[in-house]
Amino acid sequence: MKNKGGRPSKYKKEYCAKVYDYLATTDKANMELPMIEGFARYLNVARRTLYEWRDKYPEFLHTLDEIMTYQKMQLVNDGIYGGKEVNATIVKLLLQNNHDMRERQDVKTEVKIDYNTLTDDQLDKVIEQKEKEAGVH
Numbered sequence: 001m002k003n004k005g006g007r008p009s010k011y012k013k014e015y016c017a018k019v020y021d022y023l024a025t026t027d028k029a030n031m032e033l034p035m036i037e038g039f040a041r042y043l044n045v046a047r048r049t050l051y052e053w054r055d056k057y058p059e060f061l062h063t064l065d066e067i068m069t070y071q072k073m074q075l076v077n078d079g080i081y082g083g084k085e086v087n088a089t090i091v092k093l094l095l096q097n098n099h100d101m102r103e104r105q106d107v108k109t110e111v112k113i114d115y116n117t118l119t120d121d122q123l124d125k126v127i128e129q130k131e132k133e134a135g136v137h
Contacts, residue, residue, distance in 0.1 A: 010045060011053050011060070018043070019063045023070050028078060033094075034070040039063075072099045 022042045026032040040047040053060045072095070079091040095101040115123065 009053075009056075010049070011057060013057075013059065015043060015053075016059055016063045019066050023066070026070070027074065033074060034067050036064055036067055039067055068098065075099070 022039050026034040
């Protein structure tokens with residue numbers, strides 16, 4: 001792809017394969033979490049440059065996806081099997097912010113009824129429902 005003025009791009013197709021060399025340096029044993037910022041440092045370019053390459057070179061999109069996939073896998077595995085070195089709060093924060101994982105909250109709402117405002121028919125229905133819930137026949 002011909003560059004239209006400005007400084008020529010440092011992008012090389014080999015960078016797509018180099019992501020696996022980078023990922024080999026990142027794991028719990030190396031105390032290194034796979035990150036896009038880390039890959040940028042590995043290639044000696046700015047993080048912003050990687051996002052520009054992602055937008056300009058379709059094959060590079062997969063490269064950044066691989067980093068985020070490895071990051072998610074490491075966070076989940078560390079969170080489950082990590083031991084004492086793992087900071088669960090940081091793992092949770094990264095999974096929520098980077099990987100759309102959220103805590104599920106079951107919310108049960110209870111409707112407050114002002115029994116003084118009910119008609120006799122409405123009150124009979126409420127009593128019937130409450131007896132049914134309580135198993136009274």
